[in-house]
Amino acid sequence: MSRTAVMEERRANLSLRGLHKRYGSLHVLDGIHLDVGHQEIITVLGPSGCGKTTLLRIVNGLIPYDEGEVVFRSERVAAPRPEMAMVFQHFGLFPWKRLYQNIGYGLRIQGRPPEEIDRLVRRYIGLVGLDGFENHYPSELSGGMQQRAGLARALATQAAVLLLDEPFGAVDALTRELLQEELLRIIDVEPKSMIFITHSIDEALLVGDRVVVMSPRPGRIRFELETGFGRGREIEAIRASDRFQAMRHYLWEALRHPDSDPGPVPDGVSLRMEVKP
Amino acid sequence: MTTETKPLAEAKEQKAAPMLASLREPRVYVRAVSLFGVLGAWEALGWTGIIKPSTFSYPSVIASAFLSLLFSGEMMKAAYQSSQILGAGLAIAIPLGIALGMFMGRSRTFEYAVDTFVYALYATPVVALAFPIAMVLGVDFAGKTTIVVFFAIMPVIINVYHGVRNVDPMLLEVTRSFCSSEWQRWRDLIFPSIVPYLVAGLGMASGRALVGMVVAEFLMSISGLGALSQDYIGNLEMDKGLAPVVFLMIVGILLTKLVDFFESRFASWRARNER
Ligand SMILES: Nc1ncnc2c1ncn2[C@@H]1O[C@H](COP(=O)(O)OP(=O)(O)OP(=O)(O)O)[C@@H](O)[C@H]1O
Numbered sequence: 010m011s012r013t014a015v016m017e018e019r020r021a022n023l024s025l026r027g028l029h030k031r032y033g034s035l036h037v038l039d040g041i042h043l044d045v046g047h048q049e050i051i052t053v054l055g056p057s058g059c060g061k062t063t064l065l066r067i068v069n070g071l072i073p074y075d076e077g078e079v080v081f082r083s084e085r086v087a088a089p090r091p092e093m094a095m096v097f098q099h100f101g102l103f104p105w106k107r108l109y110q111n112i113g114y115g116l117r118i119q120g121r122p123p124e125e126i127d128r129l130v131r132r133y134i135g136l137v138g139l140d141g142f143e144n145h146y147p148s149e150l151s152g153g154m155q156q157r158a159g160l161a162r163a164l165a166t167q168a169a170v171l172l173l174d175e176p177f178g179a180v181d182a183l184t185r186e187l188l189q190e191e192l193l194r195i196i197d198v199e200p201k202s203m204i205f206i207t208h209s210i211d212e213a214l215l216v217g218d219r220v221v222v223m224s225p226r227p228g229r230i231r232f233e234l235e236t237g238f239g240r241g242r243e244i245e246a247i248r249a250s251d252r253f254q255a256m257r258h259y260l261w262e263a264l265r266h267p268d269s270d271p272g273p274v275p276d277g278v279s280l281r282m283e284v285k286p
Numbered sequence: 287m288t289t290e291t292k293p294l295a296e297a298k299e300q301k302a303a304p305m306l307a308s309l310r311e312p313r314v315y316v317r318a319v320s321l322f323g324v325l326g327a328w329e330a331l332g333w334t335g336i337i338k339p340s341t342f343s344y345p346s347v348i349a350s351a352f353l354s355l356l357f358s359g360e361m362m363k364a365a366y367q368s369s370q371i372l373g374a375g376l377a378i379a380i381p382l383g384i385a386l387g388m389f390m391g392r393s394r395t396f397e398y399a400v401d402t403f404v405y406a407l408y409a410t411p412v413v414a415l416a417f418p419i420a421m422v423l424g425v426d427f428a429g430k431t432t433i434v435v436f437f438a439i440m441p442v443i444i445n446v447y448h449g450v451r452n453v454d455p456m457l458l459e460v461t462r463s464f465c466s467s468e469w470q471r472w473r474d475l476i477f478p479s480i481v482p483y484l485v486a487g488l489g490m491a492s493g494r495a496l497v498g499m500v501v502a503e504f505l506m507s508i509s510g511l512g513a514l515s516q517d518y519i520g521n522l523e524m525d526k527g528l529a530p531v532v533f534l535m536i537v538g539i540l541l542t543k544l545v546d547f548f549e550s551r552f553a554s555w556r557a558r559n560e561r
């Protein structure tokens with residue numbers, strides 16, 4: 010793909026422009042600028058409490074903000090819209106609905122025909138590895154299984170933009186890798202834009218086109234890295250690459266020293282520093 | 287709810303002889319011993335003449351009075367009269383209480399408009415309202431039904447209101463995120479969340495409705511089980527006076543069981559959790 014084609018593809022279809030959010034005297038988000046290109050995957054790393062969930066809720070149109078704006082396909086986002094689907098950090102399953110109904114929830118809200126709902130629900134139950142649990146209530150599932158159900162519910166709506174709040178935080182390491190692979194395969198077939206929050210440096214690099222690193226109190230974007238792994242990724246090949254190792258080391262050092270400049274970037278990695286006004 | 291885990295052997299035994307094995311559970315035998323102990327002591331006091339049939343009566347005498355009222359048809363006639371007030375009262379109090387509780391829980395404006403009255407009425411002993419109600423609505427069906435409504439409606443309103451208020455804010459956000467309409471939000475989230483509150487409210491409401499019914503029958507025009515009891519007690523026939531009380535007790539227990547049954551039907555997901 011030529012450089013211009015890449016630029017064209019990444020033409021922002023979701024823009025956060027100078028977002029500020031305060032809870033009383035707490036300045037949670039301080040001037041967040043972020044452009045999410047068409048079918049681009051942004052992964053967000055940052056310490057607990059730096060405002061990642063708040064950021065996603067604002068993008069989803071769930072809570073108001075104090076300054077700036079969120080623009081999706083040239084429209085200002087003021088309320089939730091069906092083109093975006095959220096995977097909640099707290100799963101957000103309905104305790105009185107069986108797994109099947111929980112995963113079909115978004116589709117049912119959208120009034121899709123029952124055959125279509127059935128087809129999509131079965132497909133995504135399979136993709137997240139929950140076959141055979143259709144009739145279980147959430148309380149009968151493990152935390153990791155509930156989290157996968159939340160992921161399947163969002164995927165099933167086939168929204169153009171996915172907002173994922175630590176979607177693999179409660180699954181074991183092996184399942185996590187399988188789900189990362191699964192997610193990469195899904196987006197190879199059904200490309201989407203994503204804002205993907207994670208606490209895992211490896212995951213941020215494996216899944217993201219761009220890794221955004223945030224700093225806390227007030228929440229700001231410190232810098233962004235382009236991973237440059239493209240589509241059709243092979244997790245094992247990426248892991249083995251020098252580029253991955255170099256970026257991993259760089260991110261690790263940057264997160265360990267939140268107050269100091271992360272220093273020179275590894276060869277071939279492009280870095281964008283946030284310009285502080 | 288407590289769940290006791292039983293050793294495997296004991297559980298097997300229980301399958302083989304459920305009746306016998308259940309006698310070994312404290313839940314069963316402690317209750318049985320306590321019940322028969324108290325009734326037996328009361329009976330003994332009657333036989334020794336410490337309690338006289340004309341002042342307080344005792345179990346065997348009440349039981350035979352109960353049967354004689356049952357077979358003479360008096361009990362059923364009175365129960366039929368009572369059930370009309372009770373039924374009409376509950377039929378008004380339950381839907382009205384649910385609607386008021388829901389609107390109070392979901393609309394701030396409505397809540398502020400009515401909550402002063404609701405809490406004032408909640409704090410008022412309803413018995414004291416019997417006379418004003420009688421002045422306005424008369425001492426017959428309308429007046430008596432209204433008393434039952436006032437007794438029964440409060441726990442329904444308050445519980446439904448709290449149920450709506452305690453809907454999980456995170457799930458509320460989920461419904462918003464998926465662009466749910468208000469009606470869909472009620473169907474998927476609010477109704478299911480208020481079921482346990484509503485059931486508790488209905489349990490209390492049915493108990494209070496029985497009290498309201500008897501109060502109405504004592505204080506207003508003579509009818510039903512309340513009047514039956516009062517008439518005999520006035521004649522110092524304590525055994526026949528207490529028989530309708532026993533009848534009401536049984537009805538109260540049955541109503542509670544009915545509410546429990548509905549709860550287990552509607553909240554199967556919770557029943558499974560606790561198993
Ligand atoms: N509704 C609220 N009212 C007041 N303060 C809030 C509210 N929601 C979040 N905050 C505060 O905003 C800050 C950011 O919270 P947020 O949930 O966005 O953090 P996070 O980056 O998602 O953290 P984590 O990684 O632990 O999930 C926290 O200090 C939190 O206390």
Ligand SMILES: [Mg+2]
Pocket residue numbers: 061062063098174
């Ligand atoms: Mg969070």
